[in-house]
Amino acid sequence: MARAAGGARGRGDRGGARRGPSADHATPHRRRRARGRRGGCGDLCPADHGDGQAGARRAGGGDARSLGALGGPDPTGVPHRPPPRGAREGAARRRRRHRRRGARRAPRSPGAGGAWARGERQDHDAGGSPPGALSGRSVTRVGFGFDLHPLVDGRPLVLGGVTVPSARGLDGHSDADVLTHAIAEALLGALALGDLGRHFPDSDPRYRGISSLALLRRVVELVTSRGGRLVNVDATVLAEAPRLAPHLDGMAKRLAETLGLDIDRVSVKAKSPEGLGLLGRREGIAAMAVASVEVAA
Template identity: 50%
Template sequence: MSAASENGSVAAIVVAAGRGIRVGGGVPKQYRRVAGQAVLTRTLAALASHTDVATILPVIAADAADFFRECLEDLDPSIRARIAEPVEGGATRQMSVRAGLEALASGTAPEIVLVHDAARPFIRPDLIARAIKAGRDHGGAVPGVAVTDTVKRVEEIEPGIGRVTETPARDALRAVQTPQSFAFGPLLDAHRAAAAQDLHAFTDDGALAEWASLPVVVFAGDIDNRKITQASDLIEADRAFSSDAAGARAMTQYVTRLGTGFDVHAFTEGDHVWLGGIRIPADRGVLAHSDGDVALHALTDALLGAIADGDIGTHFPPSDEKWRGASSDQFLAHACELVRARGGRIDHLDITVLAEAPRIGKHREEIRARIAAIAGVPLSAVSIKATTTEKLGFVGRAEGLAAQAAATVRLPDEEAGA
């Protein structure tokens, strides 16, 4: 048995690498907010509520680092101290769990590992305790609740129509949940064996353990330990988390604001222009007090507009020599900080550059990445496009270039909190 452990410790792997976009909104469900906090934030806090869980290891998608960082910011420092550096997941749930197991094996392997879905934030300490005990007693254990509906096994005969082939007895059926609990070494061995045979489609670790002929028992689950899968689940979760134990008033409510911005600069002598924080070679430069980055200037104004806090000239007046030749990334960073200082969240940034030249196509992804880094948002939250004006106007005559931007943010609803 590889990576065996005698230390008696418990670690939890939180599977959060899925796209989970059936709930809508374009953001994976584990990062959607319910009552002011991300689902994943609440799941991590719930697991940390049991003191026997020594290490919590999140497994996230490669492009979700910014989302995850926001989740951590909402956690108490004492909880953050028990959360390990996240590891990158795979294309399937099974591959993500194995990535987590291998990461744990590279250090001090635990005796027991819990595998839990990021989208189950309602887990309670008593369920965690049952999971740990069942894993220790039996080597493999999954929580289950009785099936209350009659279940039919069907054989599809045409799209949407299936012929009933069996009606299993309900008393022998259980709807399985997480956290699932296993002796660490045998589960890691089972994952490695499945990967060696190129088997990657197991939908839960209980099924994989069964395939590997490991003993698996079902212990009492929790009917309230529901999984968020649909938009309606998010609404119900928001209601549930928005009330305290006595059914008190809701927590912070948010309102969505949209701001727009526009900037223009004339061409002058030079060999480059700045666009989106990237220096782009060109046959001319721009006439400007700062570095003349029309994309970042427009985006800064869009954010300031969303929070109704003046414009870029208000905060960085061109009459102030301090800003002569200044890099525009600090303008955008300042606007982002103002949003966050009000308890706001930046949801999306969209820019359109209007120019005959230079062409930005080959620089597009570099610009997106730079803006995402400045603003502290995921790459998926940044869009940049370019267009000409069909030879019309000063842009069409190649006398200058311009940019327009839109920023979508969420701010605490002061009226709702009054």
């Protein structure tokens, strides 16, 4: 009877409310996992760590305000580099479009060929020539010269500043050097400055018997004063006689010295009229020349 009562009490005690929590028989490993799920990072986190997003809240509720801009516009001359990636970023994200905008410029018309100049980024210094700089472009102008003189007795034959042995020479107010005259005419023609007769008229006694090289030197000074720069000269003498081939190099040298050009920029040739016309009949000698002059555009 007493045993039955004791047994009843035992069953009644098990069915009633417990006086305290049951003993925690979980292993330390399970306790760490449980706390890790509740706290977010397990036993290695400090007590006040919490979640990163929860830490962004202020006391009293509400999210923290975002920080303002940390600086003004990007300085010129400093290339833009993306910030280093953090440890939590994980796999590389798709590269975003560059958010910099082209530097503002005043509207302008398209350049040569209708192409528009591309804008530059803010972190690149603007290019171009400094204010007031000259373009430096130039153009080459070409002139053609021609001269013809009759052959007469009692005159020396002077061609390109060289006296050529001959029984007759050319008649004229100066020394009648048709080769030098043709070159001077070509230089004047390149800059549309008229002809030799305009600058050195045969009515002026100052030019009687003058060396044609002196006249050519005056023409070069005139062309240079107009901003011209001699480039090259190509000339041809038309004569039936005498034979001029042995004297061509000497002519080119004298002319190059007068023109202020290298010898490889002065070409002198001779051609025979093959008995045709007044030149073929040895009534006179003619010369023609082409000259190139470079001037500012």
